[in-house]
Amino acid sequence: DLQMTQSPSSLSAFVGDRVNITCRASQSISDYLNWYQHKPGKAPNLLIYAASSLQGGVPSRFSGSGSGTDFTLTISSVQPEDFATYYCQHSYDSPWTFGQGTKVEMK
């Protein structure tokens, strides 16, 4: 199975900071990469699909980039409501697998 590795596992940021989260695939997955935000007790929320396409209704401060094996989720100016855990997930082949998650906490 394809392995997805995120870094860092957690980070602390001030409101207004730029935040980058990296996801690396164990082999090339082209741009078959999605990003989700998850807050405790809530349904996960799709942010980005196909590596860089912003899901409708998601604020433009979120962006995704990358192709092949290396991908980045960027929050240009983190807001209080963005403190959550973020997951990458590939859809290149079956089974789809997820990264281990990156927890973004308020500094």
Added chain:
Amino acid sequence: QVQLVQSGAEVKKPGASVKVSCKASGYTFSTYTMYWVRQAPGQRLEWMGWINAGTGNTKYSQKFQGRVTITRDTSANTAYMELSSLRSEDTAVYYCARINKWELPPYFYFYMDVWGKGTTVTVSS
């Protein structure tokens, strides 16, 4: 609005079975595939299987093959995930999610665009 509402938390004994429901609203249930994932404490999200809500075709993760059964009731707009022979390692939050796709011919990009809030299943003697 489009949403998936899951059944409530369950506590089961080892060896028992659990059946989690996922009721869809706000869209045509039979035109999408439903995905089931789980997250055990301290672990990453893990695929269990999916069902094409229109045809009823299913595919299961090898890890759960033989223990998981995913079904649907189109008249109730509801998908179900049943896990049998429960053990303590099955203690987890179980999620259903709708699979959607973006077509950029000749490519298709799949993603989970609507999720349930999760059902906590605790397996304990």
